Amino acid sequence: MSFLIFETLNKKFGDFVAVRDMSLSVERGEFISLLGPSGCGKTTTLQMVAGLLPPTSGRIVLDGKDITNTAPNKRGLGIVFQSYALFPHMTATDNVAFGLEMRGVGKAERLDRARGALDQVKLGQFVDRYPKDMSGGQRQRVALARALVIEPPVLLLDEPLSNLDAKLREEMRIELRLLQQDIGVTTILVTHDQEEALSMSDRIVVMQQGDVAQIAAPLDLYERPTNTFVSDFVGKTNLIQGQVTGDNEVTVEDTRVSVDTLAHPHGSSVTLSIRPEKFHMSDDPSGHEVRVEAAIFLGSSWLYRVKGNMGDLFVTQPNTGSAGYARGDIAWLSWPEGALTLFKGAQ
Secondary structure, rough: OOOOEEEEEEEEOOOOOEEEEEEEOOOOOOOEEOOOOOOHHHHHHHHHHHHHOOOOOOEEEEEOEOOOOOOHHHHEEEEEEEOOOOOOOOOHHHHHHHHHHHHOOOOOHHHHHHHHHHHHOHHHHOOOOOHOOOHHHHHHHHHHHHHHHOOOOEEEEOOOOOOOOHHHHHHHHHHHHHHHHHHHEEHHHHEEEEHHHHOOOOOEEEEOOOEEEEEEEEHHHHHHHOOOOHHHHHHOOOEEEEEEEEEEEEEEEEEEEEOOOOOOOOOOOEEEEEEHHHHHEOOOOOEEEEEEEEEEEEEEEEEEEEEOOOOOEEEEOOOOOOOOOOOEEEEEOOOOOOEEEEEEOOO
């Protein structure tokens, strides 16, 4: 049996359905991300797991025990909020030890465990520092240590990195993932950041308007999305409208494109999806001719917006150290077999 199970969870606020028929089985030690735009139901799902919101229907089972109606303080889960919620008048040690004090752990033991937890998150030298004297990344680690010190069966993370600057957020993703793997704690992360979910998770649950759109490992989710919402939300993509005009042939405007059309009848409207980095942009006229509308240098890569017979497209090319294409240049696009994903209907 899986370690944490959501059985057909539903949550309604009046007539509004925030979460609809959410079912998920999480293995012990697994890192799961709930990913989606604002209002999709991911935070509501996390709050039901934490016990902060009762489900309208369905069950939550943890390690074989039904905890659906168990009080939040009886679930023993570790929670890190977006705001960190540290006590400003307490040192890092006292903040981390607070949860142990509430559980009746003796002073000597709780201080020892708190300092051990701070060592675990590489803050051993800041045990006596107050939150106001810490950086955002250090405060985030204190909040994480406070959640971990109680040795929770499940760690719940509610967008814990969203208040950090871009560089620190990237560093903390790596540190948090390594720490989670070292400890082996089962983790549920709520995020709207696709890069965050892709880089940290064992599996990702993509949510859309209260429904589960797809559950998959990061690579599978990115390379094999099951619908246009997932394809467009998880990373960048180009969505191209076309019509099936032959066996393994789709016509876009006046351009014929080779793609597997097995599940789509002749004459049907379809949407093609291709990631910007799947294109190869060159001076070889055997490809599809395009004109560069915009060229943006991103350091490690170039981002182009181009226009051709297939419409406006975004193209990403690696920085090779030489000058890229400029606005107004003519180039040709090609792509490898299997780079195109086909979806039913026009979007």
